[in-house]
Structure formats: C-alpha cells, structure tokens
Amino acid sequence: MFALQDALGELRPTAELRWLDLPPAWVVGLVVLPALFALAWFCYRSEPVRPGVRWTLTGLRFAALVAVAAILARPALVRSQEEVLSPEVMVLLDDSASMRRSDAYADDEAARRAIADLGLGPDASRLDVATRLLDRGFTGPLADRGWVVNTLAFDRETRPVDGTEALDARGDATHLGDAITTAVSRYRGRHPVALLVLTDGRSNGGADVLEGARVASIAGLEVHSVVVGDTRPLKNAVLELVEAPASALEGDELSFAVRVQGRGAAIGRRVEVLLEEVTEAGTRELLDSREVELEAAGRRVVLVAPPGPGDAESGERRLELTVPPLEDETLVDDNSASVAVRVSPEKVRVLYVEGYPRWEYRRLALDFLKRAEKDIEFQAWLQESSPGFPQEHGPGSKPLERLPTTREELLDAYDVVILGDVNPYRLFDDPADGEAFAAALVSFVESGGGLMFQAGEQDNPRALLGTPLEDLLPVIVDTSEDLFFELDTTKPFRPVLENASVPHEIVRLHPDPDTNRRLWEDEDGLQGVFWYSGVTRAKTSADVLLRHPNDENRFGRRPLLVAGYYPQGRTLFLALDSTWRWQWQYGPRYFERFWKSAIRWLSLGRLRSGDRRVRLETPRSRYGLDEAVPLEVRLLGPDWRPSEQESVRVEIEDESGEQRSVVLEADPGRPGTFGGEIDLDQPGTYGAWVETEGRRAASVAFEVVLPSKENADPTPDPALLAAAARLSGGTSAVVGSWRDVLAAFDEGRERREPMNSSLEDFWDRWSVLLGILALLATEWLVRKRAELL
Template identity: 25%
Template sequence: MTSISLPFTDAFLRLGLPFPGLSVPLRVFLTLLLLGLFSGLLVMLYRYETRLIRPRFAVALLTLRLISFALIFLTLSLEPVLARSVKEEVPGKVLIAVDRSDSMKVTDPTRPLAEKLRIAKVLKLVPDLASDAQLEAWAKDCETGGLPRFALLGGEGESRRFEAVVKKIDEVNRLDLCSRILTKDGLGLIDAVREKHGIELIGFGKDVIALPVGADRLAEALSSAAGKKDGQTTLYTDLKLPLIRASKSVGDGVDASGPKLLGVVLLTDGRHNWGESPALRARELGERKVPVFSVAIAPKDPPADIAVVSAQAQAATVFKGSIVPVEVGVRITGWPAGKVKVSLDFPTNPDGSKKPPLEESVDHDGRDAVYPLTFKAKMDEPGPQLMTVTAEGGEKDRFPENNRRSARVNVVKDRAKVMLIDGESRWEFHYLHTCLGRDPNMDIRSTVFRQPRIGKLNDEELRKMGTPANKLPDDLEVLTSYDCIVLGDVEQSQMNPAQREAIEKYVAESGGTLVMLAGKRAMPLEYANAENDPFRKLLPLRNPKAFISDDGFPLNITGEGERSWFLSMGDTAGQNRAAWDRLPLHYWATVGELKDGAEALAVVPGGGVRDRAVIARQSYGFGRVLYVGIDSTWRWRFKVGDFYHHRFWGQVAQWAASDRLLPVTNATGTIRFGTREPIYSGGQEVEFVVRTSDAVKKLGPNSLKGARVIRLPDSVDGKETSVGLIPLTNPDGRPRDLSGKAHDLTPGKYAVELEIPEWTDQLQGPPGPDGRATKLRCTFEVAPPDNEELVDLAANLSLLEELAQAGGGKVYTIENAKELVDALAAQSATREYFIERPLRQSWWILGVFLAFITLEWILRKWAGLP
C-alpha cells in the first residue's frame, strides 16, 4: 500500500495494486500494461473521430473519456481508501513492584545524617517530633558542619528532639520506607496515580506475589513481610520478574482492549542476584515505549560490614588425604583498620570427632576491598564434605548472616593410581617418577622400555627395589584401573598396535586421563603422519613441529589456562602469574595447531593461541587428554626443589582422578551418568551428564531422552515423589554425550533416573526388595542455600540506570521521589486508530463518474456522433 497525504487536511489516501498474489514487479507491469491498453484504445477512437467531427469536439470527448476511465480505474483497480488518524485519551495503568527480598528487611543507621533527615521530611516519618522546616534546617547544618548547631536557649530540648528523630529513622527498615512512599501517610504514590490511571501492585524476590492496593492492608503486608522468613523466595532478587510481568500487560497490541501500560516503577535496592540480567527485558519494554522508573531505597554507600562473598573448592572430587585449595573472597566495607580472622571449619566425622579448623587473617587497611584467601584443606574423611568458611566480625557486625559460606568437595578413599610410560629413563621421567613416588597420595607404577639391565636380578626382585618394568602388563585390561597414564617419549617400535589401541580404549571407554609428554625422539612427531594410529587420534594437536630457541622461551598461560586450577602455581591470580614468570626458560618444545574441540592452556611466544599450543587438552570419549609439549619441567626445580615441579604434577594427577568417572555405570560399562557434584546449594543449577561408548546405539534427533528427578523421603516411612522430567541434549561436538540442567530444587535428597526408551534394556539396576529389576539411579543432595541478599547492601545504581536508559525512564532517590509522583500523575495514555472509507463505496465518486459519462454522451450527440 502507498499513502499520499492530502494537503490542508489530516487525511491521506491509500492506494494498492491489483492482481494480489503475484510479485510486486509483475503487478506493477500488468497495471501499466492495462492502463496503456485502455489509453491506447481511447486515443485510437479520438483519431477516428477527428475525421468525422471538429477537432475541438474530439479533444473534449477524449478529455471526458480519459477522466471517466481514470475514475473507474482508480476506484476499481487501485482500491483507494481515504483514511485519517484519530487520537483519544484512554485509561492507563502503572505497574508498581516492591522488592520484598531479605535485603529490604534491614535498617540503614549508617546513612548520612542529612539524607536521613530529608527522608524523614519527604515521607513524614516524624511529624510529632519536628516540622519540615526544622528537618531541612538540621539537614543543611549536617551537610556543612557535620551536626546541627543548637541554640543557646532551649538548645538542650532541641538536641533531645534531634536525637529522638535520628533514633526513630534508624529503626525504620527499607520495606517500611516503601510503604510510606506508596501510601497517603507519606508520599501517596498510589492515590496520586489512581486519580487518572489504574494500578497493579506486586511484590517480588525470587517469585512474584500480588499486593493489596489499600493503604492499611498494604502497610500491614509489607510490615509483616519485613519480619518473616519466606524460605528461598526472599533469599534472592530477580529484577526480571516485574519486567516480564509488564511485558505481558503492555496493552499495545492491535486488538488490545485493556488499559495501556504507562510505565514500571521499581522500589528496590537494585541488587539483582538470580538468573540472567534484566537489561534485555528493559530494552524490550523500551522498544514498546514503556519506561522503567526506579526508586533506590538503599543508600549508595555500603554499611560497615564483613561478608564472605565466595568460597569454592578447586576440585569437585579428590582422594582421601589430598590437599584441595579452597579459594575464598572476603568483602570488608566501612570497617576500621585491623586484622580480621577467617576460618574454615570441617564437618563432624561419623564418630563424632571434628578436625580443628584452618585459620587465616586479613590485614584490613581501612579501605573498602575484597580480600582473596586460599585455604589448603586436607581431606581425611571419605564421602561428601561440606566445609564452612567464616569471617569473624564481632558484636559490631550487624549482619552476621553473610559472614559464612559453604564449600563442597567429594572425597574418595583410594589413592590416585598413576602409570608412567617412557621409552627411556630420560631426565623428565627420572624427576617425575621420583617426585610422584614420594607423594603419599599417589600409587605409582612405571614402565621404561629401554633399560641398561645386566640380567643379575629377576623382574620380581627389581619390582621390589622400585625399578620400573621394561614392558607393559600382558593383560592390557589392567590399564583401566589407573586414574592417569603419563605417556612419554615412546617410539612406535616400542609399543605394538594392540597396546596403542588399549591406551585409546582406556581413554575413550574407561574414562581415563592420558597425559602425552613430548620428547625429542618420537612423541609426538613420529606419529604425525601415521593416519590411523591411535596416538595421532588422541593428540589434541594437528601438524606438530619442533620449536627451538637458543635464547630460551617462557610458557605463556592463556586465559583458559589461568582458569584451570591444576595449572595454578600460586594461591592467588597475581601469585600464579608471577610464579609462571619466574620459572626457568625452556629451549625445546613441540607445538602445533589445535584440533576442533581442543583448548590451548599455554602457548609459546610469537604466534596465535590456536597455532602455537604447547599445553593443550581435549575430551576424548569418556576421558580426556592433556598434552605437555616440553620435556623440561624438571627445570622448575632450580633453587626451589620440588615446590613447583611437584605442585604441577600433583595437581595434574588429582585433576585426572577428580573427573574420571561419573557416579553410576550400567552393568556392561557402556553407559555412565550422574551429577557433576554430590552436593549442590539451594538455587544452584544441577547438571546431569550422560556418556556412552561406541557400543551403545546412537540416538536420533527425534529420540526421546530425558532424566527424571525424584525427591527422596525425609523419613523412613516417607514416599518418593517425582519432581519432573529434564530434557537431555547433545553438547556441541560431542554426539555421544547428553546433558541437562534442573533449576530451583528445594533442599533435600534426590535421585535421578534416565528416561530413554531406546536404551531401556541397558539401564536396569539391581533387583529391588520385591525381586524385580529397578532402574539405575544416581543420588545427590541439595543443601540450604547461602544467603546472597545480605552480601552487598548498597544500592546498585549502575544497574538501575541501565534499566532506566533502555526506555526513557529515570532513577530517583527517596529524597526526590516526589518528582516521580508528579510525573506519573501528569501522564496520560492515548490510543491512536484510523477511520477508513473505501472510495468505491462513496456516493460522491459515483455521482462524479455519472456526471462525466452523461456530459460525454450529451457532447457526443451534439456533435452528431452515434
């Protein structure tokens, strides 16, 4: 449709093209063809009539006929519509959302005095103690001199009133402030808006509830919420929820019949800590002309507080006796300088005993900061372990709830079983064998193919002396019992194809971890051109080549390498980078291009990340492969002994063992599944993973595949209840893996069973009490969540500004919230619609057409034409 504005009016003419259903170029062509055809016929008639009548009569007849044809063509072919827009004022609506999370239930006695007094003035908090003029005068004094200047006469009484005012303000929590903003006792936002528009009032935290609009009931609802614990619903703030609610009730659709949404008002501290950012939702509302207004209820500066903001064990699963790093972050704000004690408590042992806590201290310099700490926790008890990190704030700490946070790790009984395989006893093998052999958490076996033996002692005597074997075990199935195999500089002639295939099977089917350690003789260059060799397939690199530097070169750790805890050489990120920078240089390496799906953890200087990888890893079947492209990690012992060398290889061995097997395996060992961790925190996503071998039927894109989550009973006589079915999907690049995530599981014990009809026969578990086969299941636990609400109690003004800017909104403080009340009261909602009238239905057009046809007939008869 084409619109043509009509001059001197607010109307316009819409024209279309005939022949609907055809392409636009073809419709234009046929329209012009039709127009030209009829115009040509009229011109031919004109030429014929000029021989019969006077030319002026012929021209007049041609003009009348062209006008008549134009009218009929315009009316019937182009379907003209005369339209004009009409705007009318309609009822509007404002969505007001009150943050009811735990952070809104606190008071703010540390607000600046001037801010407190102006809040009291705006919200009419102390009308019985001080007038608005008195409050403003005190506020100005506080801004200039710190405290009000009381008069000499009567100053004592004024001072007492001032103290009473401050005390009363300090006792008002944030939800009570919201109540005063909304009701007529304070700003009266609800009444001001309701004079012209409708209101929807909701409360939100991790969910949304409706709030009563009546002043008395609202004040009572918010007051009771301030002193009540609502489980997980108030432990988090999801700022998306009111925006999602708003997007469903905008009232801007073509068929919208309800009131138009004029804006969203958020009464909140802006601390979003659940789910994705609300910014995208705010932008969507902005595109629909719905602004987001916010009133920042919290002060911009945090209160005096000590909070543990993070506590994370660097390995999900470790062996009994292992030392696992637990990284902790402690935020200190508004606190005097001095030492702050931080401790890590271990859980109580089954026999009732308890290991002494680990203790560290933070040297706080008086400035607001987040202090990183690392605890080295030795795990002596098997099973899921829930450790608690606590920062001591003392009696001055108003929020002891945020002083502790939990860290979880699963401890298994065995030692890490590691096999070392090398072509000869080179320096790298010698120091690695000695280093890991001294570690009480390692069970080391080794094989060196080329050894200078003289035959005086038999193999059993040599084994007792700790001498490496000179061949692999005859039963290659023994390899599957190892958590990690370190494959050194082995030549093709030293391992036959069956042995190399057994190594591949160990990784792909048994879920083992293979470390490929480069050497100058063979690994990996000798296998680079062996197309179907298992070692070439296992290598995370393609096109390997030697990298040699006479001046030496460092290893540059990539971003992914810094995030890999087993490459950590220091307790903090800064210490880690400094340690890698201090390590001795290397002079030879084998580097290459990353295969698809592989990750570079370290590179040599002078190239890109993907084409000069020297330390890389990749998943391979059930297991994974780590490639170390140097043969000189033993140099890291220079002047420091085993410190860095043992730390690196000990962490690699622990990493290899920590994720080798998923918790549950079917009878044939072809399917493994379970959760990533044994214990999750309430509100945390629970990830389910399934891995299959090549012997399992590959599922098609339309195959049914899911994981059923079952809540286990809390008591012996309780019943299991099904929570839901979680869909499983294939991760990118891993067609034999499945994964899925469950959300919002409440604290308790759970089990998960696979629901995959095509694998039913392979998912049978042990017989139940009735003798019938049961389904395989994996159990896990969801622990009560850490309270995220009290971690940061200052207003998040940057996020609120982002939400406001997305759609023309604004961020207000309590002090200037009256401007918001006035702005909303002055807003009006309009609806624009069009009044359309097709010209072919107009009697005027018909009359004009008949007039021209009649005039043409009269003129034709007058000229003597038939």
C-alpha cells in the first residue's frame, strides 16, 4: 500500500469542436451576425409577399449566410489524449531511536484521547503512534480524496519502505533536513504536492530543517507535520545501568553501579534511587536506597544487595533499580533498569600453600577458612610441617598427602590457589616437581583459575622473579631498587583506597562509600600494619585497589593490593602479611569480609558461569541500539582441552521473558573458541546463556541503550516543525490535533497534461455542403411558391 507508484497517471481521450478562424465573440455578436441578418432582410424588404413569407425567406437566407460564414470560420474537430496525474503526498516517517521513547502526556487530555482512538495504550512508543496515525488516520482518507501516498523512512539516511511493519526505530541520528531535500529530489518530474512529516521533530544532524523547507517551497511543495511526543518542557530523570554482575555465588553481596542524570526542569531535584528484588510472584522487597541530587552531568551511585539465594527453578535473582517518576515528568521509560543475576550454589575450592606458620597463616587457615564450611572448601599445604603431620583442611575435605603438580589436578580440585611466602621450587625434594608445579599454576590461571600472591618477608615475590610465575604477577618488581628498599617498621600505617567513591568489591567492607573509606584510612578504622613488600608499580592491564599512604617512587605511591587478569583467570597481589591485625576492635567481621571477597572475586573466572569448562563473554556491559552485540564462548572438553565442536547455541532473553537464540561458529584460529553477533531491536537489559545437558552452564548480562545522539535530548520540538510549515504554506499540529493536518489535503489537486492530438476540418465534408445546398433549395422552393421567380 505504501510502494512507490508509477509516474504515469491515468490517460483520458477527449474530443472538442474548435473554430480555428473565428473572430472574437464580441465581433461575432455585435458585427457579423447583425450584418448577416441585415443583408438577409434587405434582400426581401421590398418583395410583394405576405409578412409571414417575407420572414421565412429572410430566415432561410440568414441561415444560409450564417452557414457560409461558419465555414469561413474554419470549424474543426480536435481529438486528443491527456494524462491526469493524481496529487502525491510524500510521507516522511521518523525511524530514529528516539521514536522508541514512551511519553507521559500527563497534562494533554487531547493527546491521550487521540492515542486511545487509534487503539493504543498509554505506554505506546512514539513510533507506535506515528505508524498508527499513518495507517489508520491518513492513508484511507487521502486515498478517498484522490491522493497517492508514498512513504519514506528516515534517520541518518532516507529510504522508501513498503509498509510500516518494516520500521524498527534503530537509527542513531535524525537528519530531518536531509530527508526533506531527498524527498523533493526523488519525486522531481512527477506531481508531488505535499510532504507529510511524522516525527518528534528533534533533528540532531545533517542539513538545516528550515533550509529543507525552503527547498520544498521553491519546488511548490507544502510541508505538513504531526509532532509525536509529549511537547511539555523537558523534565526527566534518567537512570542508566553502569555495572552489574552477570553471576555470583551464594553468600555474595551484589554491587550495582548506576548513573542518575537530570534533564530540563528535573535538574536540582532530589530523588531516591531504589534497589528492589522482584520475586516470581511479582512482589518487591527493598534492599538498598540512596538519595541524590539530579545533575546534568549525572551522578554515579552504587547500591548493594545483601547475599541471597537464586530462584529455585531458574537459579537467578531478579533485581530492579528505579528512580520513582517525578511529578509531571515527561519521559518515564528511562527511570528503571532490570537485572537478572545467576546465583551458583557451588562452594569455592581453595588451596592455600604456605611456607611457615606465620600469624597470617594461623588466622587465615585455622580461624577463618576451616570454619567457612558454607562457602568454601579448603585444603592447606604447609611446607615446614613435620613429616606425617596432617595438613589443615575444612570440614568435608581430606588432608593433602602431597601437593598437586599437574594442571588437571589443580583444575579438577580447586578454583583458587593462595600462594603464601614460599619459593615454589623448594616445596619439593625433586626440582622437576617444582618446575611442574609452577607450570601447572600458569596453566591453571590461563584456564580461568584464580591465583593470589601474598607477600612475605622471605620469598614472595622475590623468589618468583625470573620464573614463569613472574608473568602472572599483576605487579612489576625492579630488582635494582625494590628488593632492598629501606622500610620503617616502627610506625603503623593504613592503606588508602585508589577509588574511595566507587571502591572495588574486594575492598568494599561497608556499603556506604564514606564509611568504607573511614574504615580503611582513618585512625578509628582498621588497625594499622607495619610491614609491606615494596614493588615498583602495577602492570598496565592491572587495577590498583590499595596504595601506601606516603611511600612514593617515580610512579607514584606504591601499590599494596593489585588485581589482574591472565588471560581467562584472575590474579591478586597483596603486599601485606598482617591483615589479621584488622580483627582488633571490630572482631573478625572485616577481616573475614575482605578475605571472602578476595577469594570469591578470584574464583569468578571459573565459577561465575556455573560450569568450569564453559565461559560466555561479551566485551562490554553496554551497547547502543544501533550496534550488534558480540558474543564469545570458550568451551573445554572433559579433558580440559579445547572443544572440537563446530558451533555452539546461545540463548538470549529480554526483560519481558521473550527468548531467541544465536548460533556461534567455531573460530578456526582459536581452538575451543566460538564467536558471533546478534542484533537486538529493543533497549533494555538482556541475559545470555549456554546450556549443557539441559542446564545453564555459562551466563552473561548486558544492557542495550539508545544511541548517544538520540538519547541526548529526546524532547519533541514542535516550534521547529511549525516554522517549516509556515515557510512552505503547510500545516503543523501535535498528536491531539492531527486532524487539522488531514483537513489541509483537499480534493481537486490533480494535474492534466496533453499527450497527443489530431485535427479534422468540418467544412471538408459532404454533409456540410449538402446542408448548405438544402438551405438554398428550401429558399428556392419557398420563392417559387410565392411566385417570386
């Protein structure tokens, strides 16, 4: 119904009598006809006949003279064909991403009534309103009035479409001026009469809209428009999800970072940001909240959900972050974000290798890890233990009789290895076993395992330099200046946070950032420590979490806690050896929270997916609606070697629960790796997962948002469209008064163009000659009867 129609109109044949040499009508009426009548009367004025006969003869003579005069005026029959071109209206339908927005229309009863009359609900998007206006409001009435409707969709580009069902509002920009000029040039040579623009009017690129309207006006086109959207001054609170965990373990706190922004009249208002858990029954439980003042630049807010189990069926926790709508807020579809976090009930399996029973080992291995039976399976290996001494272990585990030395043993039994103050090559009587252990640790981390280096006064990290394990360290140690630096152990110090406002989950001891900072840095916080291992700096790809408060080198303050990745696994370097001092004053609460957070973070490289042999990843947590989302699966076989499958299926689910799937093909250059992309047509939060043996084995979450240009200012701009209409003699209206625009498309606007014609003279016919002869013969007979011959 919206396809471009043929440029040829309807061909109509016509026949018309024309007088080729006829004088002007006033000459004929005032001169020729009176003269001919006078001549006819003069011929019979003195004849001796009755008056009736005289008038009859006069009339016949007058008719004969008129017939001769008519022949002299050259009557001709003109036969022709003409093309009747119906008036055309070019509909420009906005297909940019801002048309996905839903408006409140809080104070616009006419708009709400018009939308309801179109069969739409209050949550209809701008695109829904625009397409329904075209389908139900304009197309039928325009066709009844003889108009031809041609539809073009536009965003950054302008293109013809066959139907509104082809529109998806994914364009990353709105170039309305370009769309008008493109439509004018596309239909040049036909009979375009008007442009009808259905848009929110917010042009953010390309040619100037008013210049486009001038071009249309010069071409003789009227620009009409219906502005879709709530046209009140912008008042909008925006919540964007910045960071969210895709998966977690039971007992984990869940941290969510959002950016809350104010636009228009909302700037300066104070709002509350809520974190709620949504159950399968639809009930909501408030878990955390923060009050912020809305700013144009946005404020980053972190909310924390306490530990909790996943749903019994899906294994997920469904949470929603919300800013309650402001009074008279114009846009309410960007006030919330939903997140599904997969919760794995598996325990973290920890191997703690230590050289000697220092205080850190005693407090960590004996006081904490052995008691953490709900969350952690624990085994220790103490190098200086006596022969036959049963190694420490947690409930349900057996004491180690030997230290594992192969990759398979580590991957099958552990998720995290804590390497204390040891030299790996002195853990065994046979140096070959030390080499094997170091190689196994490297392969363990490469396959997703977590490895923590806790510094000590004897070996760690010194003994690791020049070995394969040095590559795993997230820090760089310069032997020329760091191994023998002077250390004052007489004064305690407290670490300082690298990012106190948004602390890493490992160093987030308290949900409130200010309280958390005081715990780390203030005198009434955690007990200070005396010793640390001085390292040069963190590696480029690593994240510094804690630094020394005053010890500096040419790279800045020395790092004390550094997190890194290598490449699928996670590593952590702790330059302190007396975290056990943090139990003073506060008891084990913060000491255990720190270690539990560190161990869980290290384990997520393997456990976050639920299956240690499957990993599903996407490079970023947020994508624009105009982007394809890349997905990558790393799949290992039962032997922990790369899978030889040809493809892997990934399931995708949106916030409404609708599911789709994408098949990822194997990457020939990377064994066991599968990659592909998926295009998503709705903004929101999505979950993706891989299933093995009927259960979810790996999962990831990400958000799809409107493109930045389209999201920067989505407020409708009726003034711009009204100005364009005035320039071209058109009409502009809002949703509630769209019928005013329809009324401007009246009937009788077609154009007629002659195609061909032929000329046929009337005088060159026997019938004309016979007619004149008949008149003269009749006059002769009447004269004969009147005995005038």
